[in-house]
Amino acid sequence: MTPTRQSSFRLFRLWGIDVHVHWSWFVVAFYSISTRVPNYAAPVWGVLEYLVLFLIVLLHEFGHALACRQVGGSADQIVLWPLGGVAYVAPPSRPGATLWSIAAGPLVNVALVPVFIGIFYAVRAAGVLNQNPDLHAFLRAIIWMNVSLLAFNLLPVYPLDGGQILRSLLWYPLGKARSLMAATVIGFIGGVGLAAFAVWLRSPWIGIMTFFLSSNCWRSFQSAQALRKIEQLPRRSEFACPVCHASPPIGNFWQCPQCRQPFDAFATGAQCPHCSATLELTPCPDCGTARGQRSWDASIRDV
Numbered sequence: 001m002t003p004t005r006q007s008s009f010r011l012f013r014l015w016g017i018d019v020h021v022h023w024s025w026f027v028v029a030f031y032s033i034s035t036r037v038p039n040y041a042a043p044v045w046g047v048l049e050y051l052v053l054f055l056i057v058l059l060h061e062f063g064h065a066l067a068c069r070q071v072g073g074s075a076d077q078i079v080l081w082p083l084g085g086v087a088y089v090a091p092p093s094r095p096g097a098t099l100w101s102i103a104a105g106p107l108v109n110v111a112l113v114p115v116f117i118g119i120f121y122a123v124r125a126a127g128v129l130n131q132n133p134d135l136h137a138f139l140r141a142i143i144w145m146n147v148s149l150l151a152f153n154l155l156p157v158y159p160l161d162g163g164q165i166l167r168s169l170l171w172y173p174l175g176k177a178r179s180l181m182a183a184t185v186i187g188f189i190g191g192v193g194l195a196a197f198a199v200w201l202r203s204p205w206i207g208i209m210t211f212f213l214s215s216n217c218w219r220s221f222q223s224a225q226a227l228r229k230i231e232q233l234p235r236r237s238e239f240a241c242p243v244c245h246a247s248p249p250i251g252n253f254w255q256c257p258q259c260r261q262p263f264d265a266f267a268t269g270a271q272c273p274h275c276s277a278t279l280e281l282t283p284c285p286d287c288g289t290a291r292g293q294r295s296w297d298a299s300i301r302d303v
């Protein structure tokens with residue numbers, strides 16, 4: 001239940017990052033603009049308010065994407081859809097790199113707070129606010145939107161940014177798998193709170209959001225369990241992943257690209273024992289990056 005390339009179209013490309021808009025965004029934009037328009041004497045302010053919301057979300061996602069690149073990860077796509085934006089980022093599998101990639105999004109909103117407040121006071125000092133109540137309402141609305149987006153994103157409900165920041169911090173003492181497990185359990189508790197809040201506010205919007213977050217949280221909990229199993233396997237210490245430095249587990253965890261049968265790539269020198277096909281790049285079960293097996297040799301490390 002995440003937006004995909006297939007159901008969205010490309011708006012533009014900036015710094016090598018494709019910005020896509022999901023089709024459903026237009027349906028919700030129409031609804032959302034129609035609820036904003038009555039707040040103003042001139043309807044154009046309602047449209048403008050929604051466009052600024054769109055811009056704030058976009059800047060937030062660019063924060064994630066650019067920070068992820070900065071620490072050596074990959075990020076090439078942002079999709080905007082009714083529940084906000086999704087930056088498809090793959091930071092290196094280290095707590096610090098993940099923490100920075102996640103924290104950079106909310107930090108954009110933090111940086112926007114003085115910008116918007118500054119604009120508000122500058123416009124007020126110029127004396128235009130009194131004659132233009134629409135402009136006044138508009139500026140107040142964007143300050144409020146930015147702050148509410150920031151506050152919502154920082155809730156510790158995995159996979160919201162707050163939940164992912166919590167996970168990255170727990171990664172230091174608990175390790176990759178257990179930190180994800182702890183963050184998703186906290187996420188479920190937060191999800192229950194959010195569901196109660198949705199009922200209390202009678203907000204179908206927060207309800208849909210909670211459902212989306214909780215189902216995502218559940219999938220991440222399952223992958224934490226899978227990660228935990230991998231972490232506990234016996235290892236081949238003569239090899240180490242060139243990216244995360246974890247030694248590969250002993251067992252049939254690699255799939256032959258030709259006959260599709262599982263085999264132990266480090267027992268056979270990356271050659272399939274069934275059909276003799278070679279696995280050109282050996283993926284790391286711990287961090288997911290795939291490198292040639294030559295670079296996995298632990299003895300050539302730090303040479």
Ligand SMILES: [Zn+2]
Binds near residue numbers: 064105106
């Ligand atoms: Zn974010």
Ligand SMILES: [Zn+2]
Binds near residue numbers: 242
């Ligand atoms: Zn690795």
Ligand SMILES: [Zn+2]
Binds near residue numbers: 259273274275
């Ligand atoms: Zn094979």
